[in-house]
Amino acid sequence: MHTNKETPELTTWILWLMTILSGLVVANNYYNQPLLALIAADFRVTESAVSKISVLTQLGYAAGLLFIVPLGDKVHRKRLILIDLAFVVGALLLMAFAKEIWLLFVASFLIGVTSVIPQIFVPMTAELSAPEQKSSNIGLVMSGLLMGILLSRFFSGIVGEYFGWRAMFNIAAGAMLVAWLLVYMYLPEVRPNFVGSYQSLMRSVGKLARSQPRLQLASFRGAMAFGAMSAVFTTLVFHLEEAPFYAGASIVGSFGLVGAVGALAAAFVGRLNKRFTTYQLIYFSLLIVVGSWGFIYFGGATYIGLVLGIVLIDLGLQSSHIMNQTDYFSIPTNATSRLNTVYMVSYFIGGALGTYLAGMAWQFGRWDGVCAVGATFSILAWIAHVVWAKKVTMDVEKGDS
Template sequence: MSVNVSAPGLSASSLLLMALACGLCAGGNYFNQPLLHSIASHFSVSESAAATSVTLAQVAYAAGLLLLAPLGDKLQRRGLAVSLMLLAALGQALCGLAGQFDLFLLGTLMAGLFSVAAQVLVPMAAALAQPGQSGRAVGWVMSGLLLGILLARSVAGMVSEAWGWQAVYQGAALVMAVVALWLWKALPASRNPSPVSYPQVLRSMWHLLRSQPGLRQRTLVSALAFASVSVLFSTMALQLSSGPLGLDDGQIGLIGLAGAAGALVATQAGRLVDKGLGRVSCAIGALALLLSWPLLWVGGAHLGWFVLGMVVIDLGLQCLNITNQATVAQLLPAARGRMNAVYMTGYFTGAAAGSALGTLAWRINGWQGACALGLALALLACLGTFRMRKTHGLVAA
């Protein structure tokens, strides 16, 4: 599959570099998921306490989306993205060097907050792409983000088995710093000038949410979808390590690769939006999300079904997310950064809620409780998808 999205300020190599940077930023928030047992043992805390780091990473990311990502409509985007990425690398380094659990949580907070560099790069890619190709550009960059999330879990598990879980964070900090400097050299200076102050930028986001029904609808659906998937992300390591399968960190990490099929589909979802076929992509995503949970329910004791469920759930989430995000990017081009920030704030708020509720469901009724919750959230996302109306000439599901 070739990358056929270019513009005077966005070459194919620059687009792939942006995808790599997004993958590193987003993936850093998922290192802990296959490592919860090891982290809990190292700091002598319960696995439930270690699992709070999953929720913290999502909450921090949502806060960064709300407070930092909108600056992409005001400041020089390249400099903003690079600065945020370097600060995220510092947070990863703190996680890898922490001697106490509180310091590990502080590093998780920093890494999550500043990893919103990814969501400065997404609207930047849409803005620099040629007319009619912004959906493809968003699809490629978000494919990098998804691959980062999937590979982060897998690589984290394998590195942890070889060199210990701290090496995961230490290595990530170094790689992120190098890629951030590479971004500075490779990307063109890009700014969406805004004469308003920072408080006005933040207030305008509330106005956008109220005045753009398409933004509200798509944000809610995607938030519910990611909440459903985050129930899985926050509990899968607990089930796979302590349940009948008894897998170690490396094996749990490898299972994360099963969702790579979703990343391959993500670019096609963006192409469907460019062709006015968002309804198709949304329908596929919603139904796949709903189908995945019965597979995962059975997969708690049967690895083959679990792997299949991982493929289907990642496929469903990415079809919905890419379609909704690419559509939002086209609703109001002059406010792409803020529109994307509103959308992604809701998206990751859903993830944080799903992680917290998933941990609670696990405490109450183990894997069955987590699967029941995930299925209920998927059903709500599916119902919301099929209630969306046509907005701004873009066909919604």
Template sequence: MSPHTSPPATAGLGRRLPLLMALACGITVANVYFPQAITPLIAQSLGVSPATAATLATVTQLGYAAGIFFFVPLGDRLPRRPLVTVLLTVTSLALLAAGLAPATGLLLAAGTLVGLATVVPQVLLPMAAGLVEPERRGSVIGTLQAGLIGGILLARAFGGVLGEHLGWRAPYLIAAALTGLLAVALGLVLPTTAPATRDRYPTLLADTLRMLRTEKELRRSVFFQVTVFGGFSAAWTAVALLITGSRYGMGTQAVGVLALVGAGSMFFAPTAGRWVDRYGADRVNLWCIGGALAAAAVLTGGSLGGAAGLVALGAGLLLIDVAVQCGQVANQARVFALRPEARSRLNTGYMTCSFLGASAGSWLGTRAYTHLGWAGVCALIAFAVAVALATYPTGPALTCCIGHATSDRLDHLP
């Protein structure tokens, strides 16, 4: 343990605080995702094309990736409680500005600032990982990840339903109020943690880039998440265009209903954490890659239209949501086990790359839908996930995975 590393404060986490932190993860990350459900309403209100309005989702995710890179490393350098409070306050003000924006340019600028500042989940996750013993780390990460998943998926229902009935500005204004209240609550209850390092800010950023180059397990986690998360983002960005287009002719509220179906994946995250604790991250990653490939196949049924198409969309989106979120638990458990004194910087490198992949997925998904239709989006998802499968280790990691499976079977023999 380095001179500036604080020991795990298990007692400081308690039983209720992880639940509050999970709620905080959900509320804050929702700010990145609810714009995906209301872009058709924004296009109609501001008189721009649907593709131009969909750019809002892309710039918000790019802002999120940039915010992770520039702000999350400060979690190793500064006390996390005031850092979280400041970030939430800035996010609340940016959401208010977006909700009042009179034109597309100001909306895109405010959306970018929302993405930059709403990185609180990526500060809370390494904080929680450092407050528990290693054998419970996967379970606690899974709890926070469940909140994160709920925020990602329910955000679309929140945005779609409110946008349909109250206009596209309502989700922004309500999110601004919720985020402001969250800033007060976390400022009161988060434990005080000592900084893990006294390195200067430029050193923190340089360390993040260096660890991406030197930490093999970090790069593996990044690659698994970028490919699957990119496919996930392409699906959710394009499905709003499909549902509100000529094939279905439905409103944004329908996108919200689909998101409620996908929200079932939030119940898998705590279980995924226990699987990681028991079987290891590699095996969970392999299951998730297989699930994402199956999702791409099921989603092709969305081209049918009608009730059959909606069932295929709901089932496929649920599958890919489960694959992404369970894979996230496995990847972050692997990353947080590498260097306890640098968890925020490790998470910075991992999540920055993840959301760059998500931004690319949103952009490619929109283009694929515009030029090739929904079938093109499904092919894009399948290709991204197939790349992850093609690079899955066939050496020691897979042998270890098979060995664990064999051992489990032998353990149950009489």
């Protein structure tokens, strides 16, 4: 445990730096989504084949979360972030210059593995925040991350349509060089809080996953809700290409801008924690995710239906995500990076599963199939919360008493 003397102060500037860099880095995982049709045309492959790029990026992200993020408790975080950023640049350049489809798959996986820095920032924020500011500070950093996810689609759609899909990854590599300089110049060092081998560190991750029911439930809720959103965003590009839309990459990317409305609203959910319980906030957030599919399915042939559905699914997902993190970061332990590892690995496995099943559903059932996958994931998240959340809370309170 750190003493106050050893713990750096979380200034407003440092908090905003982590917020902005979280958005810039996480965006690397999502630039590909509006570009899939362009990539498929360039390499003369099918839409379902090129959708593997999104799946591999999410699986890579899950691998990075599992094997890199726990190191935030063991090694100096600033050094870890600087080394990781150098590898991010290399992976993005490999994507930009790949001439074979299999190289795109490799590059996509590596981009996912290395773009995990925001998940080092989030536990840093939780660790350095005063208890009464924890929810709102996590909400701010998460809003940066979420804006990065959503605006990345908008930006890459425009760049792809006017400059080609490869230009986007060159621009992203340049942005990561700027991020490296900002981290080197301004980010404070946080001392590690785990002493032991890497093997024992990873064993402790497994122990947390097995022994913390609050973390287990948050992980399932997060995985299912993110799987639902991944289903719609991965296949949206194919849906909008067809009748009655016949839309290009820039229109598809603009739905990321639409989703940003929901993400911005979700940034304020931490402030509501003073008036409502965590259970209530997650309950209604997941109910919004379930309800969004009514607009996405029944209004799926209109822009207004899709816009309302995307705003609602993003609002519900990001609100529940912030409250999930507030919930498990309240577990009394200093293993913040490892708690975040368990949750975020589950989260992105859920995203990869949603992406994969939506790709299959599109092939066999088009938009109706995608909606069936997304709605099922959403309902499972909400049911799990309703059935188990109060029981988990009571069991934890009994154990603490």
